[in-house]
Amino acid sequence: MSNRPETLNDIRALLAAAPGPDGDAIAAAEARNGQLTKPPGALGRLEDLAIWMGGWQGTDKPHADAPQVLIFAGNHGVTAQGVSAFPAEVTAQMVLNFQAGGAAINQLSNLFGARMDVHALDLDRPTGDFTQGPAMDEAEFLMAFLAGWDAVDPGADVLVTGEMGIGNTTSAAAIAYSHYRGAAETWVGRGTGVDDAGVQNKTRVVEEAARLHAFPTGLEALRCLGGRELAAMAGAIARARTLRIPVILDGFICTAAAACLAAEHPGALDHCVAGHMSEEPGHAKLLQELGKEPLLRLGMRLGEGSGAALAIGVLKGAAACQSGMATFAEAGVSDG
Ligand SMILES: O=C(O)c1ccc[n+]([C@@H]2O[C@H](COP(=O)([O-])O)[C@@H](O)[C@H]2O)c1
Numbered sequence: 001m002s003n004r005p006e007t008l009n010d011i012r013a014l015l016a017a018a019p020g021p022d023g024d025a026i027a028a029a030e031a032r033n034g035q036l037t038k039p040p041g042a043l044g045r046l047e048d049l050a051i052w053m054g055g056w057q058g059t060d061k062p063h064a065d066a067p068q069v070l071i072f073a074g075n076h077g078v079t080a081q082g083v084s085a086f087p088a089e090v091t092a093q094m095v096l097n098f099q100a101g102g103a104a105i106n107q108l109s110n111l112f113g114a115r116m117d118v119h120a121l122d123l124d125r126p127t128g129d130f131t132q133g134p135a136m137d138e139a140e141f142l143m144a145f146l147a148g149w150d151a152v153d154p155g156a157d158v159l160v161t162g163e164m165g166i167g168n169t170t171s172a173a174a175i176a177y178s179h180y181r182g183a184a185e186t187w188v189g190r191g192t193g194v195d196d197a198g199v200q201n202k203t204r205v206v207e208e209a210a211r212l213h214a215f216p217t218g219l220e221a222l223r224c225l226g227g228r229e230l231a232a233m234a235g236a237i238a239r240a241r242t243l244r245i246p247v248i249l250d251g252f253i254c255t256a257a258a259a260c261l262a263a264e265h266p267g268a269l270d271h272c273v274a275g276h277m278s279e280e281p282g283h284a285k286l287l288q289e290l291g292k293e294p295l296l297r298l299g300m301r302l303g304e305g306s307g308a309a310l311a312i313g314v315l316k317g318a319a320a321c322q323s324g325m326a327t328f329a330e331a332g333v334s335d336g
């Protein structure tokens, strides 16, 4: 693709010039919604979702028939700081599980007829420990971002971005703290299940990292404090925008990666909806900062795109009603 970025500044320019939704399609979808056989507004948020999807897809009859689930896996040098309840080897082991069809995300992708692709990103070469230096240099960052960019199927009508990476809730907390400040501890949670001492240790790591890197934001935060899977999710979200594919964001880590795009350009996530609210406490704060209302709230904290994949069902429901229902005139129902 001609707009495939080659530098960080290319990415910034791309975000600034990204297409918006189709205004005519939004008007047509709103008009159609008003004629469907239901009291006005009776489908609640499904109606807004359908119109939003229609705008990005350029039609008054949106669809979620070809969803794609993208899972990116990365290893983190910061695991040397003892920030996870699980060993770093689990990242590669879970990739094998994804490939064998045994993970939660396999079941949910199958359930909703989604194409699922797993991209293991240089697992043998963990990113740098960001309490000691930047997680990635520019070349490493760009390679990961472009792995996400290239992974998007242009034929998909909805995209889910998910991740697997032992240690990455610390990365996400460091990114959120660097952007939005407040008390570091308010961004730190148990991740895979660390105890109170583990949470304190993660808070120390997040504070040290912010100080060392002088509170970077946007793509610099993603490069210095992120991981390859976070950079790849950001790349996929940015590519989906150029293709006008609506995106469902997953949990804390996915949303932290996405927030780096919003920090570069305020409207960069207009094509994204929050699939769910994770149990990881920083996620609620992050969604509030981004002005995103989650679709589901089920106490999930798994990652791997699972909460977002479940929300494909909600988008399918919204699209099916908007596109399949009869109008009052077609059904011969009095419109009050
Ligand atoms: O998506 C979430 O909100 C979420 C919350 C807690 C944990 N996770 C998953 O757990 C892993 C990171 O946890 P940790 O404790 O190793 O930082 C990573 O593989 C994530 O997919 C994901």
Ligand SMILES: Cc1cc2nc[nH]c2cc1C
Pocket (backbone or CB within 6 Å): 086, 090, 094, 163, 164, 165, 192, 302, 303, 304
């Ligand atoms: C087993 C396991 C599965 C996961 N899936 C996403 N993150 C995970 C972390 C662990 C530890």
